[in-house]
Amino acid sequence: MPTFTGEEAQNYDQRISKLVPGYEIIHQLTAAQLNVTLATNATILVIGAGTGREIIELAQANKGWHFIAQDVSADMLAIADQNFTNLGVRERVTIHHGKVDHSVYKADAALCLLVMHFVQSKRDKVNLLRQISENLKPEGQLYLADLMSPENDFERDAQFQFCHRFLGLTEQGVVKMRRNFIEEFFPISAQCLAELFAEANFSVPIPYFQALGFRAFYAQKHI
Numbered sequence: 327m328p329t330f331t332g333e334e335a336q337n338y339d340q341r342i343s344k345l346v347p348g349y350e351i352i353h354q355l356t357a358a359q360l361n362v363t364l365a366t367n368a369t370i371l372v373i374g375a376g377t378g379r380e381i382i383e384l385a386q387a388n389k390g391w392h393f394i395a396q397d398v399s400a401d402m403l404a405i406a407d408q409n410f411t412n413l414g415v416r417e418r419v420t421i422h423h424g425k426v427d428h429s430v431y432k433a434d435a436a437l438c439l440l441v442m443h444f445v446q447s448k449r450d451k452v453n454l455l456r457q458i459s460e461n462l463k464p465e466g467q468l469y470l471a472d473l474m475s476p477e478n479d480f481e482r483d484a485q486f487q488f489c490h491r492f493l494g495l496t497e498q499g500v501v502k503m504r505r506n507f508i509e510e511f512f513p514i515s516a517q518c519l520a521e522l523f524a525e526a527n528f529s530v531p532i533p534y535f536q537a538l539g540f541r542a543f544y545a546q547k548h549i
């Protein structure tokens with residue numbers, strides 16, 4: 327996994343939109359679904375909150391919502407913390423560094439955007455999903471976006487070309503991305519994702535976004 331520390335954390339915000347086709351749309355589509363389903367006093371658990379992108383957008387539009395910003399990188403959370411303070415939403419955010427233990431929170435919804443593909447084994451992916459499930463209320467919602475296994479032998483090349491031509495990724499950036507996709511990402515198929523969701527007590531994942539290899543899914547925790 328990339329370290330998401332030091333410079334990697336500092337330049338994350340400039341980098342990410344060049345690497346993920348539809349990065350903005352994933353966030354906007356997720357927000358749209360939360361906006362029409364959650365109560366005005368909802369609590370949202372954000373796994374892998376990074377520099378706080380999800381919370382910044384959601385907190386400004388929903389003044390009664392509370393958030394848990396969880397991440398394994400203290401450097402990413404430090405940037406998020408500063409962003410929350412600058413925007414005046416800090417008092418509605420609990421910052422949680424490291425793993426979330428069983429049943430610490432009772433969130434109405436959880437987000438896990440662009441995180442689980444960094445978790446190597448299926449066992450650890452299920453453990454992450456269980457961590458989420460155990461900190462959600464019954465019927466709580468999960469929104470997850472990940473890089474998935476390629477569905478044909480040209481999908482990845484098309485993605486690299488798209489990032490270069492349309493998102494401004496440099497040629498050197500493409501070379502690095504090609505290497506990282508092999509060494510640092512651990513994508514799974516949609517079928518495998520459905521099996522892991524079931525093991526972690528979630529419903530069948532419903533797709534709501536796809537741009538080549540990146541996809542997003544919605545599911546609900548069983549009662």
Ligand SMILES: C[S@@+](CC[C@H](N)C(=O)[O-])C[C@H]1O[C@@H](n2cnc3c(N)ncnc32)[C@H](O)[C@@H]1O
Binds near residue numbers: 396438440
């Ligand atoms: C690509 S960034 C995504 C950040 C944010 N969700 C976004 O959409 O911009 C991935 C983040 O997940 C964090 N991360 C990686 N593995 C994690 C894990 N097992 N549990 C929690 N966070 C993790 C990284 O530290 C990093 O901040």
